[in-house]
Amino acid sequence: MVRKGILYMDFNLKDRVVLITGATGGIGQALTRAFAQEGCRLAISSTSQAKLDAFTPSLGLGEDRLKTFVTDVTDEGQVQAFVDGAARYFGGIDVLVITAGYEGKVEKIQDASLETYKKVYDINLFGPLYCMKYAAPHMIAKQHGAIVTIASNGSYTGSPGMGAYCSSKHAVAGLMKCAALELGPEGIHCNYICPGAVETPMIHRIEEGTTGNSTGDLFADQYLDKRYCRPDEVAALALYLASDISSHIMGSGIRIDGGLDALC
Numbered sequence: 725m726v727r728k729g730i731l732y733m734d735f736n737l738k739d740r741v742v743l744i745t746g747a748t749g750g751i752g753q754a755l756t757r758a759f760a761q762e763g764c765r766l767a768i769s770s771t772s773q774a775k776l777d778a779f780t781p782s783l784g785l786g787e788d789r790l791k792t793f794v795t796d797v798t799d800e801g802q803v804q805a806f807v808d809g810a811a812r813y814f815g816g817i818d819v820l821v822i823t824a825g826y827e828g829k830v831e832k833i834q835d836a837s838l839e840t841y842k843k844v845y846d847i848n849l850f851g852p853l854y855c856m857k858y859a860a861p862h863m864i865a866k867q868h869g870a871i872v873t874i875a876s877n878g879s880y881t882g883s884p885g886m887g888a889y890c891s892s893k894h895a896v897a898g899l900m901k902c903a904a905l906e907l908g909p910e911g912i913h914c915n916y917i918c919p920g921a922v923e924t925p926m927i928h929r930i931e932e933g934t935t936g937n938s939t940g941d942l943f944a945d946q947y948l949d950k951r952y953c954r955p956d957e958v959a960a961l962a963l964y965l966a967s968d969i970s971s972h973i974m975g976s977g978i979r980i981d982g983g984l985d986a987l988c
Contacts, residue, residue, distance in 0.1 A: 742767070749825075758962070765790075807859050818869055820869070827886070828844035830886065848895075919979075922954070
């Protein structure tokens with residue numbers, strides 16, 4: 725099957741209950757559309773009801789296949805309400821996709837502020853922790869499931885001025901490896917995706933913060949194909965990692981970085 729220039733295989737995800745955080749962001753929307761096209765039942769969250777209201781009509785899903793939640797992933801209670809509410813609504817959880825993320829301010833080490841680091845870590849590290857904490861028992865009860873976190877190429881590398889972001893994504897990698905070791909024996913495979921720059925508003929904010937300009941391709945020359953990753957490419961990989969086809973892949977960070985891994 726071909727959709728928008730990408731060849732999709734049958735991932736056998738029809739009717740699976742999939743939770744997605746950060747669903748109204750650039751990557752989050754692509755993920756939500758991809759899982760919707762696979763016939764999944766979706767529980768999605770965003771920090772904004774207005775963003776959910778603007779986005780969800782385009783999915784064409786009825787109440788039997790879509791439930792929305794306004795959730796701040798830095799608030800453990802709100803995350804628990806999202807996860808447990810989704811499980812009650814659909815009768816369980818099969819897949820958790822953690823997308824919500826924040827790049828923080830571009831700050832050199834000598835200018836680093838605790839406020840920046842705390843906000844980045846609250847969203848990028850503790851958000852995924854809370855999500856997995858409350859989703860894991862539902863999956864353990866079924867002895868089956870998948871967890872996919874959108875990490876970053878910053879889980880492997882550093883970048884000037886991006887200490888908060890890169891260190892938080894390094895921490896996410898460690899957290900996901902531990903989750904994989906704990907949950908793998910319970911039938912739950914956990915992995916994380918590490919894109920380089922993705923064509924979303926986030927990379928343009930980073931361009932602006934780093935160089936003062938945002939032309940849309942400032943960092944593209946570092947990639948072998950001279951372009952940014954597309955959100956739908958991240959979504960396609962997430963479908964694979966969420967499926968039983970990839971069930972023997974556990975604790976892996978899969979880079980989708982236009983060849984940068986080959987330079988290491």
